Amino acid sequence: MEAIASNIFSQHINKPSLFKNKNILNSTFIPPKISFRDVEIEQAVSVLSPALRNYKPNNIFIYGTCGTGKTVVVKYVLNQLEALGKNNIKTVYVNCKMKRVADTEYRLLACLLRELGVTVPDTGLPTDVLYRRFFEKVDSKQHIVLIVLDEIDTLFNKVGDEFLYNLIRINNELKNAHISIVGITNNLSFREGLDVRIRSSLGEEEILFKPYNAIQLKNILSERIAEGFCENVVSEDVLGRCAALAAQEHGDARRALDMLRTAGELAERMGDTEITDTHVDLAEKKIDLDRVVETIKAQPKQSQAVLCAIMALEKQSNGKWSDSRLLTGNVFLKYKEIVKNNGLRALTQRRISDLIGELDMLGVITAKVISKGRYGRTREISLAMADELKDKVKATLWERFL
């Protein structure tokens, strides 16, 4: 066994890697030193430092678009704080966006409790029981609990503001402990939608993260490149290009890193010893392509069937039949056909309407509500994909349904 395996893999093992340490090129990696965020770090530190003297720090709200370093900074600061605060400070980080982890009130609580060392079942318990257990656990000793709710807006949009209200209320009733909430969101107008009481309580302090500019991105990237890639793999040109591309995308450092890493992987796979512009271009395309294909694959069957119907219709209407335009009604008919051929249960048109809306949200299709006057109101649907991607998606769906 060993001998065979070494035969198969030896070629790959011996091939020199372009990477020195791939982890560093991951956007979730927390570097020992964070550049261009001194002001924000200082702000966070000054707000949180009372915790070290056993006072409750103010709640903080952190804003900033994608890839501006919010999460990294918060984690960085909290790590240090927790290290210094010994047993008196407990920090809990929860990403509210994680599907099936913390995307409902119950699961958020369960997640918090788990972080505090209490295991609770995934289901079967009333939510208020969890609140009670949470309360008891937190209040069981004199300490400060910092709760970080990342992507708090997604949870809010799903379940409303009840959980925030409850957390604040709990804080008021605690005898021994204190909890402070750090809310992170990339939705700059999130505050507006909040109840006044919650807004004033939660937004005691606010920190805004501005996007990186191209020069800063370049710096950040080169720091990581130095640690992550081997010497001479990434040229100055390529670096500049990645930074420029990401700067266009509102200074998204995460994107820049992903792009660089993927470019590296591609180059490695192609047997090149250096990353070139070609690799970067390919990487950029691949990231988008993969993202869409993955999201489609992850969609439930019914949703895929709807997309399949849309694509099938689109093909037809390219011919001549200009009246089989992509409208909800037509899609529904086609969908029923497809579903019937595949032995699936047909859903209501109401539901299909929602599914179309969801596909639109995912960015797979564009669905615009139009009024055709006397002839009703409906959605006009079009595919929002590059041809290359379209073929890829079709291949997946066709195989499945046709």
Next chain:
DNA sequence: AGGTATTCACATGAAACTATTCTCTGAGTTAGG
């Protein structure tokens, strides 16, 4: 011609239902003393 009123084909909302998974509780059962 100009102005209303209709009307279509869905959109959009709210509520209720279904199915699944899982806990908790207490009644009934069992086995050991």
Next chain:
DNA sequence: TAACTCAGAGAATAGTTTCATGTGAATACCTGT
């Protein structure tokens, strides 16, 4: 009598269905000129 088993009541959640109401503008229908 303590430990165990098991059915039933309840919860949380995702995914739907049902019922109800909303809606923008191309037409049909009037109206007075």
